[in-house]
Amino acid sequence: MAEILRLENINYSYIDGGYERQILKDLSYTFEEGRFYTILGPSGSGKTTLLSIIAGLDSQKSGKIYFEGKDIDEIGLYKYRRNDISIVFQQFNLISYLTAAENVMLAMSETDNKIPDDRKEVAYNLLERFGIVRSKADRMVNQLSGGEQQRVAIARSLASNVNLIFADEPTGNLDTATEIEIINIFKELAHDFGKTIIVVTHSDAVSEMSDQRVLLKDGKLTDY
Amino acid sequence: MNFINRAFKNVTRRLSKTILLTLTFFLIGNLVIVGLGISKASESAKILTRQKMRAVVTYMLDYDKIWQYADTIEDEDELNKFYEDYPRIKLEDVTAFLADERVKTANALSTNMWYSDHENSLDFVHLNNEAEKNMDSNGQACWMLEDGTQQCEDYKEPMFLARSNMFPSMIEFEDGDYEVTQGRFYNQSEINNADFVCLISENLAAANGLSIGDTIRLASNYNSPFMKEMGVTEEDITSEFEIIGIYDHHHPITPDNSNYDYCYPYENPDNMILMPTTTVYAANLTLNQKNFDYYAAMYAGQEGWEYYDDESNRPSMENMEKNNYIDNVVLLLSDPLEVDKFADDYKDSLGQFARLDLNNDEFNKLAKPLDTLSMYANFIVRLVVINAIVIITLVTALTLKNREYEIGVLLSVGASKFKVVAQFFVELALVAILGFTLSVVSGSLIARRIGNTVLEYQITASDLEEGYSYRDDDYFSIWETDYTEDISMEDLISEYEVTVSPALIAEIYVLGLGIVLISVIIPSFMIMRYNPKKILMNQN
Numbered sequence: 223m224a225e226i227l228r229l230e231n232i233n234y235s236y237i238d239g240g241y242e243r244q245i246l247k248d249l250s251y252t253f254e255e256g257r258f259y260t261i262l263g264p265s266g267s268g269k270t271t272l273l274s275i276i277a278g279l280d281s282q283k284s285g286k287i288y289f290e291g292k293d294i295d296e297i298g299l300y301k302y303r304r305n306d307i308s309i310v311f312q313q314f315n316l317i318s319y320l321t322a323a324e325n326v327m328l329a330m331s332e333t334d335n336k337i338p339d340d341r342k343e344v345a346y347n348l349l350e351r352f353g354i355v356r357s358k359a360d361r362m363v364n365q366l367s368g369g370e371q372q373r374v375a376i377a378r379s380l381a382s383n384v385n386l387i388f389a390d391e392p393t394g395n396l397d398t399a400t401e402i403e404i405i406n407i408f409k410e411l412a413h414d415f416g417k418t419i420i421v422v423t424h425s426d427a428v429s430e431m432s433d434q435r436v437l438l439k440d441g442k443l444t445d446y
Numbered sequence: 447m448n449f450i451n452r453a454f455k456n457v458t459r460r461l462s463k464t465i466l467l468t469l470t471f472f473l474i475g476n477l478v479i480v481g482l483g484i485s486k487a488s489e490s491a492k493i494l495t496r497q498k499m500r501a502v503v504t505y506m507l508d509y510d511k512i513w514q515y516a517d518t519i520e521d522e523d524e525l526n527k528f529y530e531d532y533p534r535i536k537l538e539d540v541t542a543f544l545a546d547e548r549v550k551t552a553n554a555l556s557t558n559m560w561y562s563d564h565e566n567s568l569d570f571v572h573l574n575n576e577a578e579k580n581m582d583s584n585g586q587a588c589w590m591l592e593d594g595t596q597q598c599e600d601y602k603e604p605m606f607l608a609r610s611n612m613f614p615s616m617i618e619f620e621d622g623d624y625e626v627t628q629g630r631f632y633n634q635s636e637i638n639n640a641d642f643v644c645l646i647s648e649n650l651a652a653a654n655g656l657s658i659g660d661t662i663r664l665a666s667n668y669n670s671p672f673m674k675e676m677g678v679t680e681e682d683i684t685s686e687f688e689i690i691g692i693y694d695h696h697h698p699i700t701p702d703n704s705n706y707d708y709c710y711p712y713e714n715p716d717n718m719i720l721m722p723t724t725t726v727y728a729a730n731l732t733l734n735q736k737n738f739d740y741y742a743a744m745y746a747g748q749e750g751w752e753y754y755d756d757e758s759n760r761p762s763m764e765n766m767e768k769n770n771y772i773d774n775v776v777l778l779l780s781d782p783l784e785v786d787k788f789a790d791d792y793k794d795s796l797g798q799f800a801r802l803d804l805n806n807d808e809f810n811k812l813a814k815p816l817d818t819l820s821m822y823a824n825f826i827v828r829l830v831v832i833n834a835i836v837i838i839t840l841v842t843a844l845t846l847k848n849r850e851y852e853i854g855v856l857l858s859v860g861a862s863k864f865k866v867v868a869q870f871f872v873e874l875a876l877v878a879i880l881g882f883t884l885s886v887v888s889g890s891l892i893a894r895r896i897g898n899t900v901l902e903y904q905i906t907a908s909d910l911e912e913g914y915s916y917r918d919d920d921y922f923s924i925w926e927t928d929y930t931e932d933i934s935m936e937d938l939i940s941e942y943e944v945t946v947s948p949a950l951i952a953e954i955y956v957l958g959l960g961i962v963l964i965s966v967i968i969p970s971f972m973i974m975r976y977n978p979k980k981i982l983m984n985q986n
Contacts, residue, residue, distance in 0.1 A: 319456050
């Protein structure tokens with residue numbers, strides 16, 4: 223399979239109590255298209271830091287990240303976030319004064335990718351695909367359950383028509399049944415729609431359902 | 447779902463916050479409208495009143511400066527020389543003013559009393575009042591000679607008044623006070639050539655059956671025994687003038703005038719004859735030359751009479767400007783509102799001893815309560831604007847903390863920080879427009895009420911509540927050439943009306959948006975420092 227994201231010699235550290243803490247050490251790894259990855263690791267291993275770096279929310283101290291062969295620093299982090307990736311968070315990160323459909327449309331309004339003109343209809347269809355019917359799609363997001371909100375967040379991540387989706391503990395606040403439901407959605411996105419899904423999790427249940435488990439330990443990524 | 451849509455939805459769906467902010471802008475709007483409304487009304491009242499006044503500027507000698515300068519001269523000869531060449535208004539300066547397109551005309555007027563010729567060929571317009579009855583009393587004018595003896599002459603009242611100008615028009619005609627009903631006014635060529643032309647009033651023309659092209663004979667003086675002693679003949683003082691214009695004036699003297707019975711014929715405006723100043727000078731030239739020759743012969747070589755030893759002082763058409771002293775010229779401008787700027791434009795190019803008097807001292811005095819009102823109103827507006835900026839800035843900055851999460855989400859989907867700031871601006875602008883729109887209605891009512899109350903207080907405090915008028919309308923005077931308008935406090939107050947005009951509304955909206963724009967600056971810096979990773983990861 224073709225590579226979608228390549229990490230080369232990524233280093234990241236920060237000063238903590240006067241001492242430099244090295245989180246990522248010459249980390250290199252390649253993610254391929256159409257696969258569902260889970261990144262595992264003990265607490266404090268730097269999973270979230272790694273996710274924020276490869277999602278363009280933060281910058282590494284050294285090393286290169288290539289998206290579809292292009293250095294993301296050259297693409298520009300704003301543009302990279304806008305057009306090439308999307309992120310699903312544990313807390314869903316939906317905007318409370320917008321409806322579910324409007325939250326989905328939010329991603330469409332920012333991306334430069336080609337989106338059909340009838341954006342509201344696209345939003346309804348995306349939400350319906352994840353079990354949010356139209357009557358619920360027009361509700362304010364805080365009137366939806368946690369599982370529904372996470373499905374809205376996943377629908378939003380697809381709205382900008384990107385191929386690489388990151389998720390940080392996406393099922394952390396959900397019950398087991400909903401967790402399985404969400405993971406199945408990720409698998410479907412990877413296998414049926416060719417999306418690359420990279421999920422940071424500490425849940426074995428989630429990682430066991432992924433195509434590739436990757437362990438972050440001592441600042442390096444290794445297949446697990 | 448662009449930033450404008452998001453802003454609109456935020457405003458419409460977070461109603462409690464929107465209502466509170468709208469209320470804030472509503473209160474700010476009311477205060478601003480009150481301040482601006484009163485300030486504009488004050489300015490507008492001044493402008494409208496000023497527009498009603500004549501746009502006259504007097505170009506005159508500055509006697510304070512002349513005296514101050516003279517005091518600095520210690521050498522007596524130098525001081526005498528200064529007085530011999532006493533400062534004067536030069537015609538070339540006035541000609542330069544007239545070249546300015548803002549100047550309509552200039553009055554450098556002279557008045558002389560005239561007589562009919564010795565055959566009384568021209569009759570004056572009669573008022574049939576007490577003064578005319580006393581004219582035939584064969585009165586005498588007497589004075590004491592150096593040797594203590596009294597000398598008397600028969601005294602004859604003049605009948606006409608020659609009003610002459612150095613320029614080919616008069617303010618009275620430009621302003622419509624006088625009107626040429628037949629013929630024309632004298633022109634520059636006739637002034638330069640000292641042609642014997644004149645304009646007479648309609649009533650004088652009717653009383654003597656005169657029309658354009660006719661001539662009248664007038665004597666510049668009554669040929670007294672003393673003048674006969676100087677060798678002056680009737681022919682020397684009598685001149686023939688061609689009537690080139692007949693005019694009407696709008697100031698008839700009537701029995702209603704308090705001084706009607708004391709007006710002599712030459713004080714009746716019907717008996718006023720208009721002619722160039724050069725013509726008057728030419729008509730008196732022979733008389734003045736004989737007068738000069740008489741004294742030159744009598745006091746030749748005597749100390750104190752050196753003036754008559756200098757032949758260049760003998761009156762002639764060439765030294766007319768020297769002998770025809772002018773100390774002020776009144777300029778009429780086309781726009782009363784241009785008066786201040788006109789004076790400002792010329793303040794540095796005036797002669798050392800000249801100044802421009804704007805004739806607006808009375809206006810400025812009466813306008814003082816309005817100025818005070820305007821000053822306080824503007825102060826309130828500034829205070830409110832500064833407070834509004836501080837309050838809105840604080841509210842926005844505090845709101846940011848609650849909206850960090852939303853900002854993080856927007857940044858994570860690739861929205862630029864500029865768009866985030868723009869959304870905040872639009873949200874505040876929408877609320878501001880709503881608040882200001884509501885305040886336009888209430889603000890105009892409040893402004894009118896407060897404006898009138900404060901103005902009344904100001905007038906009372908200034909002790910100007912009584913209408914001030916410096917002219918007794920019942921009193922008539924041909925000598926008075928006061929070009930300033932009679933204005934009163936009532937004139938100013940009648941123009942004072944607090945209204946909320948479309949222009950003011952536009953100004954309030956612009957000001958409101960300005961407040962919002964400035965209020966967003968500090969929160970914008972805060973947003974620029976936001977890091978989406980920190981926000982979102984902290985949330986998680």
